[in-house]
Amino acid sequence: xxxxMPFTELLDLAPEGDERLSFLGEAGYLWMYLQDYDxxxxxxxxxALVAPNDPVGHLGLAEVYLRQxxxxxxxxxxxxxxxxKNVSPQTMAYSHVILGQALxxxxxxxxxxxxxxxxxxLDPDANEAVMARSWIEAVRAVGKLSEEQGQKAxx
Numbered sequence: 663x664x665x666x667m668p669f670t671e672l673l674d675l676a677p678e679g680d681e682r683l684s685f686l687g688e689a690g691y692l693w694m695y696l697q698d699y700d701x702x703x704x705x706x707x708x709x710a711l712v713a714p715n716d717p718v719g720h721l722g723l724a725e726v727y728l729r730q731x732x733x734x735x736x737x738x739x740x741x742x743x744x745x746x747k748n749v750s751p752q753t754m755a756y757s758h759v760i761l762g763q764a765l766x767x768x769x770x771x772x773x774x775x776x777x778x779x780x781x782x783x784l785d786p787d788a789n790e791a792v793m794a795r796s797w798i799e800a801v802r803a804v805g806k807l808s809e810e811q812g813q814k815a816x817x
Contacts, residue, residue, distance in 0.1 A: 687718040717743040736764035755790035
């Protein structure tokens with residue numbers, strides 16, 4: 663008998679109807695919290711297949727990949743999340759924050775700043791906007807420090 667993957671096991675346990683997607687998303691984040699990134703990725707990947715227009719599966723995958731240091735995959739998954747339609751401004755802003763983190767981790771600082779600026783515009787008063795502005799400040803500070811160190815080395 664073939665061994666079931668965590669996603670199919672969870673699908674068997676999930677309630678019917680609208681609660682099913684929430685249950686699966688929460689299960690993926692629980693696996694991530696427990697640092698079982700492989701199981702979390704399986705759940706989020708399955709969620710993205712079951713509900714491709716919902717950003718949660720893509721966003722969860724992006725977060726898992728970031729934690730694993732798989733920045734290109736995180737970029738790809740987060741890019742999928744930001745392309746979803748009919749999503750709350752808060753979720754869309756958070757998707758942009760995660761995409762910005764993936765870009766910054768790949769040394770694409772200017773692109774990351776633009777994405778974070780978009781996150782702050784999408785929901786200006788939300789925590790996601792505060793996070794985005796904090797990331798912008800941090801990346802600019804690192805860039806400024808790098809420039810100063812480069813100038814000192816040239817002297």
